[in-house]
Amino acid sequence: MNPTEHPPDTPAPEPADAAARPGPDRCLEVDGLSVSYRAGGGEIPAVRGVSFDLEPGSKLGVAGESGCGKSTVALALLRLLPRSARISGRVLLDGEDVLDMRWGRLRAVRWAGASIVFQGAMHSLNPVQRVGDQIAEPLLVHGGAAPAQARSQVVELLEQVGLPAWRERSYPHELSGGQRQRAMIAMALACRPRLIIADEPTTALDVMIQAQILRLIDELVTGRDISMLMISHDLSVLAETCDRLAVMYAGRIVEEGPADAVFAAARHPYGAALSAAFPRVGDPASRRAPRGLPGDPPDPAELPSGCSFRPRCPEVQERCSEVDPVLWPAGPGRTAACVQVLPPEQDTRPPPGRDRASETTGE
């Protein structure tokens, strides 16, 4: 990834209506976030109007296939996208718009306001710096802590994630994958941020380690009033960990709602297919009956007209090619973007408060 940053190309749009201003109880509010990458002469719409918000202390899981834009959303939250990315929409972090922040302010917000645990802990740690130094770095930058003080904090953090204090002097390559992921978590916690973004924190880890890490994250986040955005392709993992679930497909959220409900009975056929892909062991229904979706994951560069899920949808209807459905209330606290949940008279006209999942909750 190209690490160079740039000021956003377009200023964040003015809020559509004043009523949509977040209350102080929202620690993160994303509104109409769109990201496209300039590549090979064209634009790849990686994220197409994603909106969601997060209350303090709550956990939102984002699931979806590879390439559906999950990581792009995560990086956009802290404006970490490469220069080739064009961002629009709003990302309000504690009421402040990240996308048009001044650089100095942005730097202050990064890590202190929201920190990220990346998927590849192997590569997310600097291979030639000691783990302790890397954990101490944000402390020194943000906390203005004295080195000695930072050191003791580092030891404390390491212990919290279950690593012995002497590991502080280790280099990343001396740690196993799970330990590295722990170190990453320790680092993410260092500045006591209000939000932790965990981008596939357990993929590529062994089942057992995965369970360890998930439990650790769960322990650390609960009870500290830290909100969390967890990204994974494994719906079952998210359902286990998070309060709410959002399922992304082709750069959009296609389903959102309470975790258990979404996992158990998705309203969007894609959500349903995704949860069926993780069979319940012991469930006779899935014995010798692997289920999946025919067809290929979408290519963001050439999305079909109408519903972008149409080519793979097992329940495709005529309307699907005409309507590009938007998120629509689909039960208590739930929304889905499928013609099946759209009221029949609703065609192409977007519902009020378009794409705002939060607006439609609590009906």
Next chain:
Amino acid sequence: APPAAAEAEGADTLTIAASQPVDSFSPFLAQRLISTSIHRLAYDYLTNYDPRTNEPIPGLAESWTTSDDGLTWTYTIRDGATWSDGEPLTAEDAAWTFTTMMEDEGAATANGNFVANFESVEAVDATTLKITLKEPQATMLALDVPIVPKHIWKDVGDYSSFDNDEFPVVGSGPFVITGHKPNQSITLEANEDYWRDPPKFDRLVFRYMPERDAQVEALRAGEVSFVSGLTPAQADALKGTENITVNTASGKRFQGFTINPGARTQDGEEFGDGHPALEDRVLRRAIMRAIDKDEIVESVYGGYAEAAGGYVPARYDTYHWTPDASQRLDFDPDAANEMLDEAGYERGGNGVRVSPGGDPLKLRMHVHNDRPDYVAMGKLLVERLADIGIEVDNRTVDPGVLSDALYSGEYDLIFTGWTVNPDPDYVLGIHTCGALPTEPGTMRSDAYFCDKDYDRLYEQQLAAYDDPEGRAATVKKMQEILYEEAVVNVLTYADTLEAYRSDQIASIQVQPDPGGNIWGQDGHWSWSSAVPAADSRAGAAVSPWALAGLGAVVLVALGGGVYLLRRRAATAGDRE
């Protein structure tokens, strides 16, 4: 007395560009021209050469007599000559020098050939030196052997490794060697007590500059006062330059090539693989007729040369010989072709002639790759010989490879060139039958030439040391034989091209005068006689340019630094 400790400031310094480093400061070992030139300046020899005429003149020896049989030579050593450390210089020093060379192999390294024929050398008294020869020797007035101080040298154990680099070096010449920065420079200072007129320049510096272009640029910049060995192009370019005088001298060297007439030993054993057709004199002469010497003079030397006649360069008019009109093998490809046609060299299908013996005329030509003039001549020869149906394989090779080919007789044409001393004895001697190898590989000549008449004439001139005119006539006859046989073929006598800064050197002695050269004279005249120009201040201390140049560098560095910083500041700025 030690040389006047010339104070750095204000002393007149003459800086000479040297293209070779010295090989040794020991006169017993030094063989390079630069070294022997310096020894000329630092040591006196028994005899010297007249700056104008090149005739032998008294040196350390004021006068000399010869016995009737020519085997005993008695020299009278100058009274009052001293070494630079104040010790008197006597016949004993000279006798010791020669005797050591006769007795010690190491000491004979450089000049052993001069004493090879000596029976004994003795100092009869402080001023009388007596040399007894085994056979008469024509070079007794051209004994180019530096006389070294016995009191310093007698304790040296191993002459083959003694470098004589304790400065100042005790000598007896017009200059004293006072310093040496290896591969950079050699400094000599004037010997105020020299018995001839002491030099006008206080100091001589030989700066080692191997690159010819660098030398000329240094001359232009005034870093050096004198440059030798100019290329014709450089001479042309410098001619128009202010404050620079170009000196063109008729050369001491000839350039040519020899043809392998069939390599054989003194016993007549044939070896090597020279082209058999070359034994034919007609072919050899035809080759000569195919070559345009004037063209060589023009294209290779830019006119700074003379198309050659005989073996001895025109500079030595006593011995120089030119063929008369009937003998001349002038450039005439048609005549050459005719000669070959008549002699039965038929042209083959590809235009290459075939000898009557059935061998196609495909000849190898060995050229020294370190001599640009030979290389250029070689290329011309290839084209010219093609015109008469001879195909030449041009092999431009390292000198070592070339000598291998020569010694083993595995060549057809080979380039050569000799520096001819005022006395041509040596260069004539190498073409006697006696110079043929005793066994394959022990060659000391550069052609397998052997001619009874020539040998007879050689003996004759050798014995005629007391009859200069008769000797000259004999020498000319020998050259005629060489010319007629066309085994040893001389193409040109290249001029010596030199230049000096006339704003540093007011005048300088050439040898012979007029028309002579400055570098590599027989004798030390050029440097001992050079007169500083009124405002000569070359090579003193750090030049102001050094400061200017370094200043420029610092400025550039600073500028670069500032640029970088500004870039950084700028990039940091647009990040914020």
Next chain:
Amino acid sequence: MAATEKAGTGRPAAGTRPRRGRPGLHPAVRYLGGRVLTALVSLLAVMVTSFFLFRVLPGDPVAALTQGRSVSVDQLEAMRRDFGLDQPLPQQFADYCLGMLTLDFGMSYQYRVPVADLIAERIGPTLLLAGTGTVIAAILGLVLGTRAGWRRGSLMDRVDTGVALTLWSVPSFWLGLLLIVLLASGAGLFPTSGMSSPGVEGAFAVALDVGHHMVLPVATMVAVVYAQYMMIMRSSVLDEMGSDYLTTARAKGLRDSVVLRRHAVPNALLPTVTLIFLNLGRVVSGVILIETVFAWPGLGSLFYSGLRVPDLPIVQALFVVFAGSVIVMNLLADLVYPLLDPRVRT
């Protein structure tokens, strides 16, 4: 060839892999011992090559030395004997090997001094020239390479890269000659050749004088060499730029310049430093041309003069010295690398 490719070869193959020692031997000792042993074997091989390679050089050095001058057959014989050329080859080889072990490289044919003395005399100037040149080239290359890599594709990157590659494509001797014409004799700013002016006294003046003489050769060397370092650094910065730990660093709220300085550069330096070391060895022989053009009294011009004769002992010894310096630098690189890169340390 672009520096990047040279870069590709750089990192010592064994260096990147952590090595485990046999039980009983400390891994570091083992590593060190292994490296040193390898280096010694290489050195030995180089010595043998040097002997045989130059033995087959055609041409009789004695004949070449004396050509055009009056020497007797006896004298030639004597010279051959002096140089040990009359010995059978195996004997010569044995003598050569024994000599090498005692740093006795024999007598130079042309200078008639022990080659070891010649080398001792000349090594200083070469180290001065090559050292200064390398330091400047390395600094320049690293700074420019970092900038170019960090701002890949920018105008500055294109200009810097273009200039570097252009200079890199110019034959060094040609550039040197041009500089002499333009700056030395044309503008008269610098001396044309050599290392010092005669008659300069006093430490400061001498230093100044040498510095003045050094400008052009060093400039030539830097111009031709820095592109390599620059391109290596550039590509290694580019390699690092893709790394996630840089995103992490940025996510931590570090300034761009701090991310570069504290994270990207140290990582990118790893392969570059090795390559600089590896190059150092080559630079020593690379100065042959520059020394020849500027008449710098170093090993390079000694080699050149030795080759012309050919002066076997000089050429042989210098071949060993040049190759040896590469070996030593390789060894140093191998030894330094683990200090820099914790991943290699065991």
Next chain:
Amino acid sequence: MSRAALAWTRRRRALAGYARAFAGNRGGMAGLAVLALIGLAALAAPLFIDADALSLTEAEGGRFQPPGPGYPLGTDAFGRSVLDLVVWGARISLTVGFLAAFVSVALGTLIGVVAGHFGGWPGNVLMRVTDWFAVLPALVMAVALAAVMTRSTLTIIIAIGVTAWPTTARVVRAQTLAVEARPFIERARALGGGHAHVMLRHVLPNVLPVVLAQTTLLVAEAILMEATLAFLGLGDPGTVSWGGIIQEARTAGAISSGIWWYMIPPGVAIAAVALSFTMCGRALEGVLNPRLRERR
């Protein structure tokens, strides 16, 4: 359409894709343009330069004539047009460059692939040998080789080729190791493919891009090396090459005589061609090496 024809169409399309990517690289295109120009000139040289123009005895110009009508770059000591010489010199310089690069790349690729594929002790031994060759200073080695062998263009080619291969071998070996670590090698082995199959069908095609880029870059190096050897007086005197012209200019003292037109053009030609090859090589590398390409 038959499968072969289809395959050909697709291959052409793939090539066109590469060409397009290459065309997007300005440096590469500039380099290619210069090379095409010089290459054409070199190929066509016999058409517009007759033998007389290069003959020392037949040339019509004056000695060291400065640039002017009829002689855009002046003449040399024999009155030959320097422009003609430089154009003609391209033939030798390019030939030497290409052939030497070819020799070294062929050698390096063979050794690199074999060493990388076999690993174990044969690979180790090969790499030791390579390392050891790499240690020998290339210039010194080439000088020695050029001095040992008879002086000819072939000698120069061999000397350069033999000294430059270790770099290629290392690059190729590294690439081979990378390719060998990819699962499709294991798949090929599991399918029953032997060593030859794996090396020829899988490793070679995948290292070829690297090799191609390497070759391009090596040509530049070989041309520079040729010039250097010629400068040191080790060139083939019978032929006209750029390095040879510089050497002749130098021995004639052209630089200090103000005969810049003898000295500058061949140097510029060398630099231009070396630079062009380097640019092309880098561009090719960018196009063929997906790792670099991704980053663009």
Next chain:
Amino acid sequence: MSSEADAPGGTEAAVPVLAAEGLEVAFTGRTGRSTARAVDGVDLEIGAGEIVALVGESGCGKSTLARALLGLVRPSAGRVAFHGLGLGYRPRELKEVRRRVQLVLQDPTGALNPRHTVYEAVAEGRRIHSGSTADEEEHVAKALARAGLRPPERFFLRYPHELSGGQRQRVAIAGALVLQPEVIVADEPVASLDASVRGEILQLLLRLRDDHGLAALVVTHDLGLAWNIADRAAVMYLGRVVETGTVEEVLAAPRHPYTQALLSVLPESGAAEPQILAGEPPDPTRIPGGCRFHVRCPVLASGAAQAAGVAERCRSEDPGMLGGSGAAAQVACHWAHAHEAEPAG
């Protein structure tokens, strides 16, 4: 879709198609320091038309076992038997076996040479074994069609990068099918695929078994996958199979504490309290004595083993290798044996 009863294998006493018999594979560290016993005594049989799932955590030796079955690594002890005959390691013998046993790798992107077209990738196996024949194209088309890429001609000239992940894996499978093998060894065949695509590939494997009687060994760390398609499961821990049996036996009623722990951490498992084993995956260079699981064993730690009176044996006595045949469920655990014997006795 076949029902359970149709599943062949298992009860038949026929000679297994492919079997590991006391197989051990050890890797020697480069400098001879430590030996990794990646596979440390495995008996495993794959009957005709049977799908066996080999499950276990990372680094337990699954892939090594799979590769040893194809002769890609040489066992240090034991043997691989193909139709009851020991595998020879001469090139010719290996080639023959590799015609009849095929490997499908985890990562289809990596497993396809990016410079080969789909056609070439599929035909490669045939070309190696029977050269280029006239009917090659026909076979390739058939294999692609069997792997679900229809119409095959459309895919012939595509390059891997022009296909989606699922299509690539199908191509890889087609490349295996073209030789009409008897067994497919699939090493994590869907691990790198997207969740929604995964099912398709698994269905394909099932279909191949059902329609063509192809036997398969599916290596995976995903218990759900085993549940999805396998007839029999073998749980591997640190180079050993510690529990085998039919999928229902092993996954629905796990007996080995390790299997139990694995199942308990599945997110959707109904287990009240997941048993998270502490620490990192074990190190095959240092296999503990006694039962190799005892250091992490929750049963031992909780004192249940002590209660059953086998704690000492757990620490000192190796429970031994399990027989490879699928006839009966087996477990290598002192405690399980004791525990089960108790109520019975």
